[in-house]
Amino acid sequence: MPITIATTYVAIYNLIPIYLIKKRYGRFALYSFFTLVISAFLIIVSVFYGLIYLSNFQYDNMAPISRSLIFVATAVYLIVIIVSAFKLLKLNLKHTQEAKKLETKILETQLKLKEQELNYLKMQIHPHFLFNTLNTMYGFALKKADETPEMILKLSNLLDYLLYQVDKPFVLLTDDINHINDYIELEKMRFNDTLNITFHKEHISHDKQIAPMLLLPFIENSFKHGTLNKGVLDINITLSCDAKNIYFHIENTSKNHDTTSKGIGLENIKKRLDLLYKNQYSLNIQNSNNRFKIDLKIESV
Numbered sequence: 001m002p003i004t005i006a007t008t009y010v011a012i013y014n015l016i017p018i019y020l021i022k023k024r025y026g027r028f029a030l031y032s033f034f035t036l037v038i039s040a041f042l043i044i045v046s047v048f049y050g051l052i053y054l055s056n057f058q059y060d061n062m063a064p065i066s067r068s069l070i071f072v073a074t075a076v077y078l079i080v081i082i083v084s085a086f087k088l089l090k091l092n093l094k095h096t097q098e099a100k101k102l103e104t105k106i107l108e109t110q111l112k113l114k115e116q117e118l119n120y121l122k123m124q125i126h127p128h129f130l131f132n133t134l135n136t137m138y139g140f141a142l143k144k145a146d147e148t149p150e151m152i153l154k155l156s157n158l159l160d161y162l163l164y165q166v167d168k169p170f171v172l173l174t175d176d177i178n179h180i181n182d183y184i185e186l187e188k189m190r191f192n193d194t195l196n197i198t199f200h201k202e203h204i205s206h207d208k209q210i211a212p213m214l215l216l217p218f219i220e221n222s223f224k225h226g227t228l229n230k231g232v233l234d235i236n237i238t239l240s241c242d243a244k245n246i247y248f249h250i251e252n253t254s255k256n257h258d259t260t261s262k263g264i265g266l267e268n269i270k271k272r273l274d275l276l277y278k279n280q281y282s283l284n285i286q287n288s289n290n291r292f293k294i295d296l297k298i299e300s301v
Contacts, residue, residue, distance in 0.1 A: 003046060004076045007039045011080055012087040021091060043073050133158070133183075136190040147189050154182040161212070170209040173246065173300075177201060177239065180216055187223050196232050202240035208300050210246060211276045215239070217269045218250050218294055226252035229290065246300045254292035273298070 015035065019028035047069050133155055140148045161179045181199070188195055219237065226233050238249040273281050281298040 003039060003042045004079050006042075007035060007076065008080045008083045010035050011084045016084060016087055017091065020088075039076065040073065043076060044069065047072060133186055136186060140189065145189075151186055151189055154186050157182050158186075168212060171212045172206070173204060173208040173210045173241070174206055176210055176212065176215060177204065180219060183216060183219065191223075191233060194228060194232055195235070197235040197237070199237045200239070202238070203242065204239070205241050208241055208246065210298070210300070211272070214269065214272065214276075214298075215248055215296075217266065218248070218296070221266050222250055222252040222292070225254065226292070227255045229253040241300065244299060246298050248296040248298075249294070251291050251293040253290060254287060255290055 015028060015032055019025075019031065137148065137151050137155065140151060158179055161175075184197060184199060188197070219235075222235050223233070226235060233253060235250070235252040238247075240247045270283065273283060277298050281296065284293075284295040286293040
């Protein structure tokens with residue numbers, strides 16, 4: 001019994017946690033060999049102790065269980081192996097639980113970082129959008145134009161969208177379209193006869209959802225960086241849906257052939273797409289023949 005307890009103790013509190021679990025296999029094998037030799041020696045000593053001191057050198061007087069050295073050694077090492085197996089199982093379960101907790105913390109941290117990054121990107125988009133719109137309204141107010149009250153109403157709708165809807169993860173596509181229409185109407189007032197814009201909507205489902213303020217920066221980018229061709233800024237927009245995807249296409253007249261310098265809005269929208277629709281979207285940007293084109297396909301919600 002003392003040999004079994006001592007060997008088991010060495011195995012489960014030293015050999016396994018200090019060497020085996022930490023993958024120090026060389027020392028584990030060496031110290032396991034030493035433990036095996038010492039324990040075998042003690043087993044032999046205990047058997048001879050039973051023969052000499054307890055049985056007076058009479059083999060027949062020995063306890064039946066102690067007569068076989070192989071049986072005694074097998075019993076001792078079997079107990080050591082069973083207890084060690086339970087110890088390994090316990091350590092494995094503990095390691096699995098710790099790994100799950102760590103993974104959960106990592107995922108929570110990544111989610112918070114993504115939320116912070118997404119909020120930062122939205123904060124960059126909002127001032128950019130508001131600056132352009134308020135600048136337009138300021139010009140109309142100076143001229144005391146009759147369209148100013150209508151502009152204020154449409155801007156009010158857009159502000160309501162920015163303040164109360166944009167923090168939602170997803171909104172109805174139809175609501176997003178309504179605010180795109182308000183924005184286009186505001187820009188029509190600013191450009192007057194120098195704007196030729198079309199907005200085609202096809203197969204729009206009333207239950208489709210999309211991340212808020214995802215498409216509007218593309219349109220805003222066309223107004224800001226588009227150039228007049230023969231005195232007119234030409235913008236064509238198409239939005240359509242099928243069972244799985246939302247398709248968005250926009251093109252405008254442009255003389256800038258550098259597709260990498262199209263403002264904060266376009267760069268932010270790429271980052272937002274990566275955050276919100278990772279591996280669930282395709283974005284194609286072309287700038288040729290004085291036309292700047294964007295094709296976006298995202299998996300709908």
